Amino acid sequence: MKIKQILYIHGFNSSPKSLKAEQTKQYLHQKFPHVKFHCPQIKSSPNEAIAQLSQILEENKGDWFLIGSSLGGYFSTYLSEKYQLPAAIVNPAVRPYELLNGYLGVQTNPYTNEIYTVTEQYIDDLIALEQNEITKKHYLVMVQTGDEVLDYQQAVNKFQQCQLIVQQSGDHSFVNYSTLLPQIAQFFKL
Secondary structure: OOOEEEEEEOOOOOOOOOHHHHHHHHHHHHHOOOOEEEOOOOOOOHHHHHHHHHHHHHHOOOEEEEEEEOHHHHHHHHHHHHHOOOEEEEOOOOOHHHHHHHHOEEEEOOOOOOEEEEOHHHHHHHHHOOOOOOOHHHEEEEEEOOOOOOOHHHHHHHOOOOEEEEEOOOOOOOOOHHHHHHHHHHHHOO
8 A cells, every 4th residue: 555645835935834834744643644744844946946846756655645835836736737646725826926026136034044035037937837737636726815915816717627615804824724624635535
């Protein structure tokens, strides 16, 4: 029997210590201790992040499932298509290169204090990862209409043929995320 493994991909300027990552780890430990949980500190460069995440998927054999939040949802979409994996994406970035144009320059990750620079190349690298054709059955998409960072409607439009949960109000952190962990587990058939 193949080992079931989840790769949790955090968002821009976030970390494995984010609330959703911690809640996911705790839930899996309690309810599905046989599932191996991976949540690395993702590299700041899009190309380095994808290389890092691809290496994890390729070096650890088993049945893989992806959970991605915000920019991590964008990366999850790329990886889902590349490796044909199921993905649960939470308030996903659909066109992060548009939003992050406003972040050009020096950034500091508040979790790690890493200092790095968002450049035009960073934006171009994000554009290159965009997936225009998606495998509808691979996605569980969860958005809240009160997301103050991303336009939830972009995700609704892109993933309208997928399993879609649209909750009224909320915010970018996805209020009450932990209550949807059983639905994620069901979607992954854990």
